[in-house]
Structure formats: C-alpha cells, structure tokens
Amino acid sequence: MIKKDVLARLGKTDPTGLWIDPLLDENQIGDLTIDLRLGYDFLVSIVTRRPYIGIARDDERFRAISSYFQPTRRELGERFILYPDQVVLATTLEYIALPGDCYADILTRSSYNRLGIAVNTMVQPGFRGCFSIELFNHGNNPIELVVGAKMFQMRLTQLPESITYGGLERKYFGNVRPTPSRAADDEDLQRLRSISDNHRE
Numbered sequence: 001m002i003k004k005d006v007l008a009r010l011g012k013t014d015p016t017g018l019w020i021d022p023l024l025d026e027n028q029i030g031d032l033t034i035d036l037r038l039g040y041d042f043l044v045s046i047v048t049r050r051p052y053i054g055i056a057r058d059d060e061r062f063r064a065i066s067s068y069f070q071p072t073r074r075e076l077g078e079r080f081i082l083y084p085d086q087v088v089l090a091t092t093l094e095y096i097a098l099p100g101d102c103y104a105d106i107l108t109r110s111s112y113n114r115l116g117i118a119v120n121t122m123v124q125p126g127f128r129g130c131f132s133i134e135l136f137n138h139g140n141n142p143i144e145l146v147v148g149a150k151m152f153q154m155r156l157t158q159l160p161e162s163i164t165y166g167g168l169e170r171k172y173f174g175n176v177r178p179t180p181s182r183a184a185d186d187e188d189l190q191r192l193r194s195i196s197d198n199h200r201e
Contacts, residue, residue, distance in 0.1 A: 001102065001156040003031050009099060015126075015162055019097035024148075033153040035109065037093035039130060040147055042080060043069040043178040045087040055183040058193060066180045076148045082117065082137045089178035091130035093148060100126045100162035105155045106133070112151050115143050119152060125163050129175045 006029055009018040020034070028035040045068060054062050069089065074080050082088055098104055104123040116139025123131060133152065137143055145151070172179055183189075 001158050003029055005158075006034065006156065015100045017097070018099055018102075018156075019095070021095050023094070028150065030153075033107075033155050035150040036096075036106070036131065036152040036154055037148050038080075038133075038145055038151045039091040039093045040073050040075065041091060041177045042072050042074070043089040043180060044072060046070050055181075055186075056189055056193070057184050058190075062184070065182075065184060069180055071178075074147045078147050080145045080147065082135055082143045082145055084137050084140055084142065086137055088135040089180065090133045090135055091176065091178055092133065092152060093130070095130050095176060096127070096154075098123060098125055098127045098156075101159045102156045103159070104131075105157070106131055107153050107155065109151055109153050115139060117143065117151075125159065127173065129173060130177070132172060132175060132179060 006018065009016055010023075010029075011017065011019065013019075023029075024037070043066075048068060050061075050063065050068075053065060053068050055065070056062060072080075080088075096104075103125050104127075106119060106121045106123060108117055108119040116137055117135060118138060119133055119135070121132075121134070131152075131154075135145075172182070
C-alpha cells in the first residue's frame, strides 16, 4: 500500500481504517512503508538450570515459559543493550489497529539490519495491539538500542476483500506488552501426543 492510500485510511474508525497511536512524526509514513518505534518493555531470555524450554504441558517437568524470561522496562530515550546470541521480546511503541483487508509485514530498518538485528514477521488483518517484536543479535558485539528510536518498518498489503480477525480468541490479540511464547497452549500438541500414544499400544 502506498503513502496516499495509508493517509486516506489513517484515523478512520470503520473496518477499512488504520489506527497508529502515538504517531510522533508524520515523516514516519514513507512512500512504501511506515516506520515504527521501539517500545518501553522487554522480556529478556535468561539461562536456567533446565536443559531446555519444554512446551508439552503433560510433561511432569514442564515449567511456565514465562519463567525463562525476565521483565525490564526503560523510559523514552533510555538505552537497552542487546547482547550477541540473546533473545529479547519487545513491542512497538505504537498501538496499531490494522484494517480488515490489510496484513502487515514487519521488518527491521536497514540501519539495524547492518548491525546484525533482523526482524521479519507478519501480522494478520484486523489485529489490534502493539506489535510483538522478537529481537536477536546475530553479530559479535553488544548493540545499544534506544527506546523510541525508529527501528522497524511496516509494509501493508491490501487483500481483495476483508477478513474477520479472530479477536480475543487469538493468542496475542490486544497485547500492549511483550508476551512470552504460548506454544504450550497449542491444541495440536495434545493431538500429537494422542497419536504417539496410540502407536505405542
């Protein structure tokens, strides 16, 4: 979606509307993408005595995935250091409501790609919330990040017709803070366990 189409939808509250708040700088809206800023809250992966992060709830050794992350917060303009080979969950500063007929690709801005931080995720039409961002430092050196800096870019793609987003039934709908993986809530894991048990009989 190009800039004139984005501006035509911005601030509308109907299903075709696009909501971005706060929009600190109108220059965030480029010809092909919209720049997004790094948010306040972080979940930092921590090393534990466990040999791995388990996702099967029926395992007696299962431990909540959130226990493998430590929350921390920075204010606007403060720095956060991302270390090599570290996984950190963050969000965009902006709360975004996508139209029902557009999905968003979230990418790292090229200046951060060149430092070794690569983000590539897709957000479904109709999503509401702050976009979850999984940060990983692929480089050899720690990288300073600044809360509120334009780190990401959103590329909108229009579909031929609107679809209904799952709303509250979706795992991460409406989140405004980083949320750990909910892989353990996947019903497919139970089906796979049942298939495995049947094969053993």
